[in-house]
Amino acid sequence: MSGAALxxxxxxxxxxxxxxxxxxxxxxxCGVITYPAGPCCHACLSPALTWAEMSGxxxxxxxxxxxxxxHPAFADKLPYNVALVRLExxxxxxxxxxxxxxxxxxxxxxxxxxxxxxPDGSRLLKFRPDTDSQG
Amino acid sequence: MSRITNPLRNxxxxxxxxxxxxxKHPDRSAWDLGVEAYRGALASSGIAPARIDxxxxxxxxxxxxxxxxxxxxxxxxxxxxxxxxYGTAFFSIAYAAALISSGQASVVACVYATNQRSHGFANPxxxxxxxxxxxxxxxxxxxxxxxxxxxxEYGRTADVDKLGAVAISQRAFAxxxxxxxxxxxxxxxxxxxxRWIAWPLRRxxxxxxxxxGVALILADANLAADLVDQPVHLLGLxxxxxxxxxxxxxxxxxxxxxxxxxxxxxxTGLGPGDVDNLQIQDAHASVxxxxxxxxxxxxxxxxxxxxxxxxxxxxxxxPVNSGGGQLSExxxxxxxxxxxxxxxxxxxxxxxxxSNCRIxxxxxxxxxxxxxxxLLYGTGAVAEMLL
Ligand SMILES: [Zn+2]
Numbered sequence: 001m002s003g004a005a006l007x008x009x010x011x012x013x014x015x016x017x018x019x020x021x022x023x024x025x026x027x028x029x030c031g032v033i034t035y036p037a038g039p040c041c042h043a044c045l046s047p048a049l050t051w052a053e054m055s056g057x058x059x060x061x062x063x064x065x066x067x068x069x070x071h072p073a074f075a076d077k078l079p080y081n082v083a084l085v086r087l088e089x090x091x092x093x094x095x096x097x098x099x100x101x102x103x104x105x106x107x108x109x110x111x112x113x114x115x116x117x118x119p120d121g122s123r124l125l126k127f128r129p130d131t132d133s134q135g
Numbered sequence: 136m137s138r139i140t141n142p143l144r145n146x147x148x149x150x151x152x153x154x155x156x157x158x159k160h161p162d163r164s165a166w167d168l169g170v171e172a173y174r175g176a177l178a179s180s181g182i183a184p185a186r187i188d189x190x191x192x193x194x195x196x197x198x199x200x201x202x203x204x205x206x207x208x209x210x211x212x213x214x215x216x217x218x219x220x221y222g223t224a225f226f227s228i229a230y231a232a233a234l235i236s237s238g239q240a241s242v243v244a245c246v247y248a249t250n251q252r253s254h255g256f257a258n259p260x261x262x263x264x265x266x267x268x269x270x271x272x273x274x275x276x277x278x279x280x281x282x283x284x285x286x287x288e289y290g291r292t293a294d295v296d297k298l299g300a301v302a303i304s305q306r307a308f309a310x311x312x313x314x315x316x317x318x319x320x321x322x323x324x325x326x327x328x329x330r331w332i333a334w335p336l337r338r339x340x341x342x343x344x345x346x347x348g349v350a351l352i353l354a355d356a357n358l359a360a361d362l363v364d365q366p367v368h369l370l371g372l373x374x375x376x377x378x379x380x381x382x383x384x385x386x387x388x389x390x391x392x393x394x395x396x397x398x399x400x401x402x403t404g405l406g407p408g409d410v411d412n413l414q415i416q417d418a419h420a421s422v423x424x425x426x427x428x429x430x431x432x433x434x435x436x437x438x439x440x441x442x443x444x445x446x447x448x449x450x451x452x453x454p455v456n457s458g459g460g461q462l463s464e465x466x467x468x469x470x471x472x473x474x475x476x477x478x479x480x481x482x483x484x485x486x487x488x489x490s491n492c493r494i495x496x497x498x499x500x501x502x503x504x505x506x507x508x509x510l511l512y513g514t515g516a517v518a519e520m521l522l
Contacts, residue, residue: 035382042383062284062387065334070272079334082271084280084381092382094266107287124268 009037012051018122020115024091026052035091056113057130058087065102085111085127099128141371141402145522146236148359148366149512151180151352152477157465158316160346161253165199166208168348169248173209176244176350180363187352188214189240191231195221196468197249205246215240223416224349224469225499225508229372231353241355242362247470248348274502275341278419279333281387281504285424286335288388289436295335297439299326301420301455302339302462304448309459311449311487316345317463340420342461349470351477356518367480368518370494370511373399378505389422389500392429392507399509403521405494407432410511412479412489413453414472416499417460423447426498427455430509454489469499476512493517 013035016023025034027041028048034040040047063083069075081102086092097105098114110133115123153175155168169192177184190213192202202218215234219226224247231243266276286292303326309315321339329337359366375394377386400406407430415426424438432453433441441447447455458464458475465471476495478484484492494517497510513521 061385062280062287064271064276064279064283065331066270066272067331067334071267071270074270077270079331080270082269082276084387090383094269094271094381096269107284 006036006038009039013037016051016053017125020123022054022056022087022093022113022125023051024054024089025049033089033091035093054087054089057133058085058093058111058127060084060097060105060107060109060111060127061086061092062107063097063105081105083127093125095125095127097128098126104129139401143232143236143369143371143402145356145368145518147232147353147369148356148518149351149369149473149477150242150354150359150363150366151176151182152350152474153179154314154349154465154467154471154474155347156314157345157347157467157471159253160250163250163346165248165250165348166205168250168346169200169205169246169350170209170348172248172348172350173244173246176352180352182242182352182362184209184211186242186362187211187244189231189234189243190216191227191243191245192218193222193224193227193247193468194218196223197251197466198247198468199249199251200246211244213240215243223499223501224467224473225374225416225497225510228351228353228369228473228510229374229508232369232372235353235355241358243353245351245353246348247350247467249467250346252344252346273333274418275333275336277381277387277503278341278421279336280381281389281425282335282419282421284387285421291436291439294439296327297443298335298340298420298424299323299337300442300447301417301423302326304442304445304451305417305456305460306463307448308454308457308487309463311485312458312464315459315464316343317459336419336421339462342418343463343466345465345467347465347467349467349474351470351473360515365481366515367477368513368515370405370513370518370521371399371403372508372510373397373402374506374508376506380503380505386504389425389429389504389507392426392498392500392509395498395507395509396430399511403511405511409494410453410496411492412457412476412495413447413455414457414476414495414497415455415460416469416472416497417456417462418502420462422500423455426500429507430496430498449487454487457484457487457489469497472497480512480514
């Protein structure tokens with residue numbers, strides 16, 4: 001690992017997201033998921049971590065509707081939402097919600113990951129309402 | 136039976152405080168603003184520069200002055216020179232208090248200055264990598280998530296606009312403060328017509344960016360009365376961090392403030408009911424709600440009602456950010472709040488003076504909700520009473 005930059009620890013997570021999967025570090029010793037990625041389990045400090053694929057299911061914990069573009073790339077998307085999503089495995093991630101209007105967003109609604117193709121061929125993590133769930 | 140002691144009891148006092156005009160100073164460097172603040176603190180207190188044996192600056196969150204270069208600039212050879220490369224006013228004061236209470240220095244000048252309004256604003260490093268690809272920008276994003284979650288937890292989403300009482304009260308105070316940047320009137324109509332930046336936060340709910348400088352001089356409490364007529368005593372300090380951030384646990388409503396409050400109130404024997412003037416580092420209006428509730432000024436879920444009807448404004452029973460705060464006075468990452476507490480406790484706050492102001496509290500938290508810290512200040516009479 002070159003210089004052990006934080007970006008190096010996160011690289012497998014980032015690469016998987018671009019391919020359309022959520023992977024995080026699961027501790028071989030205690031089972032806790034560590035996110036953001038690092039050199040050890042945050043709960044027991046074990047270095048024995050295995051990249052594990054998350055289910056992509058979670059719930060909407062909180063959300064924001066941006067009406068101001070802090071970057072020109074978002075100017076034509078206003079107003080757009082950004083949510084804090086609690087994965088069923090525990091960690092919380094930031095991502096936009098698609099497949100529901102901003103007015104339809106509700107705390108606690110069941111969500112599932114949906115990866116949107118990007119112009120460069122990669123994918124971008126979003127979540128959509130999980131209509132198969134009773135949540 | 137264990138007895139809770141207060142390690143900072145009768146150790147440290149603020150003996151001088153000065154702030155420059157807030158706003159746009161396009162032709163002035165941060166150094167120049169810092170020197171003006173430092174000169175003002177010396178001049179207003181009559182403290183001789185030779186008494187200064189500690190010098191602290193802040194090189195994070197807009198602070199732009201290297202402490203050694205600043206000391207060279209103003210001709211100081213202190214015992215201790217230092218800077219914090221992180222944090223806000225709370226951290227620098229805690230550092231100064233540690234230097235003084237451990238005997239490393241006895242009279243410490245703390246100086247913050249920035250011209251980031253005129254010369255650009257550097258965002259702090261990403262707290263969670265790559266959130267910007269989702270359009271999650273600015274510390275306002277964290278605060279908006281927190282306020283949205285708050286509205287949901289207490290069933291108050293229909294009352295989202297009631298937060299306006301914070302910006303309106305603070306603007307009313309700023310109109311009484313000659314150094315405040317925004318002194319134009321703000322009515323409820325003005326507030327409600329203001330645009331959303333990151334719903335549920337409007338532009339008026341988000342702090343300004345200003346150029347300016349602040350200097351504080353802290354001293355050994357036993358020297359303070361010899362240095363100035365009315366030192367303001369640091370009665371105690373509390374601090375609790377929560378480093379899980381957005382990724383882990385439920386930190387949006389800054390629950391670690393409750394542990395900070397317990398530390399501070401147990402150490403000093405004081406409580407929220409003793410506070411005459413409350414200073415809250417207000418990166419966003421919604422932090423006022425979380426602070427009022429977590430420190431026990433009102434019950435959980437009650438703050439949106441508590442702040443109405445002028446209760447936290449001029450003449451109200453609990454003045455909050457009586458200088459105008461970061462929403463109206465200026466954005467000096469908590470440093471202006473210390474100046475305001477100092478003036479209030481000395482009865483020098485002019486038209487915005489809190490009547491019979493004996494105890495002031497400062498509460499701080501970080502943009503990413505990772506820390507909380509709080510200070511209690513009191514007049515000499517209060518400090519004596521607590522001995
Ligand atoms: Zn573990």
